[in-house]
Amino acid sequence: MKVVVLTGAGISAESGLSTFRDNDGLWENHRVEEVATPEAFDRNPELVQRFYNMRRANLKSVEPNAAHVALAQAEQQFESFLLVTQNVDDLHERAGSKNLLHMHGELLKQRCVQCHDVSEIIGELSVNAICPNCDGVGSLRPDIVWFGEMPYFMDDIMAALMDCDLFVSIGTSGSVYPAAGFVQIANQSGARTVELNLEPGDLQSEFQQAQYGKATAVVGEFFGNL
Ligand code: OAD
Numbered sequence: 001m002k003v004v005v006l007t008g009a010g011i012s013a014e015s016g017l018s019t020f021r022d023n024d025g026l027w028e029n030h031r032v033e034e035v036a037t038p039e040a041f042d043r044n045p046e047l048v049q050r051f052y053n054m055r056r057a058n059l060k061s062v063e064p065n066a067a068h069v070a071l072a073q074a075e076q077q078f079e080s081f082l083l084v085t086q087n088v089d090d091l092h093e094r095a096g097s098k099n100l101l102h103m104h105g106e107l108l109k110q111r112c113v114q115c116h117d118v119s120e121i122i123g124e125l126s127v128n129a130i131c132p133n134c135d136g137v138g139s140l141r142p143d144i145v146w147f148g149e150m151p152y153f154m155d156d157i158m159a160a161l162m163d164c165d166l167f168v169s170i171g172t173s174g175s176v177y178p179a180a181g182f183v184q185i186a187n188q189s190g191a192r193t194v195e196l197n198l199e200p201g202d203l204q205s206e207f208q209q210a211q212y213g214k215a216t217a218v219v220g221e222f223f224g225n226l
Pocket of ligand 1: 013020
């Protein structure tokens with residue numbers, strides 16, 4: 001069986017990371033437009049860098065939970081298993097997932113806007129940081145896909161969705177495209193489509209099957225019973 005899994009902020013909630021839409025539209029006390037758009041970065045790069053430096057530092061105090069571990073184990077079970085995450089944390093890789101695509105980028109990486117080199121962030125990222133590849137000063141930004149930017153790996157993800165037998169969406173509200181459109185593509189490809197979430201997401205009616213509850217309970221249970 002060929003499996004594609006999509007995860008969102010809900011899978012990391014029980015590790016202690018905030019989701020986006022469960023807090024009156026505020027995310028870590030900021031409006032998303034203040035910190036997660038290219039315009040915000042042009043307007044106030046210090047604020048945006050500080051915001052992501054804090055979120056990056058926060059990763060040190062959180063651990064993968066049972067849902068991340070269950071997905072890493074499930075990967076061993078199937079002929080083909082692709083994990084696509086909208087999350088920018090590193091909890092899937094720390095749990096042991098290998099075939100993993102971060103479609104919205106990664107907190108622990110930086111990208112140079114001049115030479116496009118992507119590298120690991122050591123310590124904090126500052127507005128005056130120097131690119132390790134081209135030595136450009138002040139050209140580094142968090143390697144995060146902001147609103148209005150194109151998510152990564154779309155060709156690979158589309159190919160996997162069109163060829164999968166099972167598509168499972170976990171801990172995502174289904175409110176941000178293109179990820180929100182994956183269930184329709186999987187349905188059109190003839191795959192079985194399943195939503196695992198705390199509560200019905202925006203796309204509830206698109207899924208053929210659903211199981212609601214905390215990710216640490218439902219993810220292991222679902223894959224354990226396959
Ligand atoms: P959201 O905050 O929109 O949705 C999180 C979902 O997780 C909600 O449907 C919650 O009900 C559910 N949830 C909360 N706690 C849970 C738990 N313990 N177990 C299972 N589910 C739980 O987050 P995303 O859908 O990930 O994009 O948001 C998608 C994108 O919007 C993000 O990647 C980010 C954001 O703006 C960018 O930064 C580009």
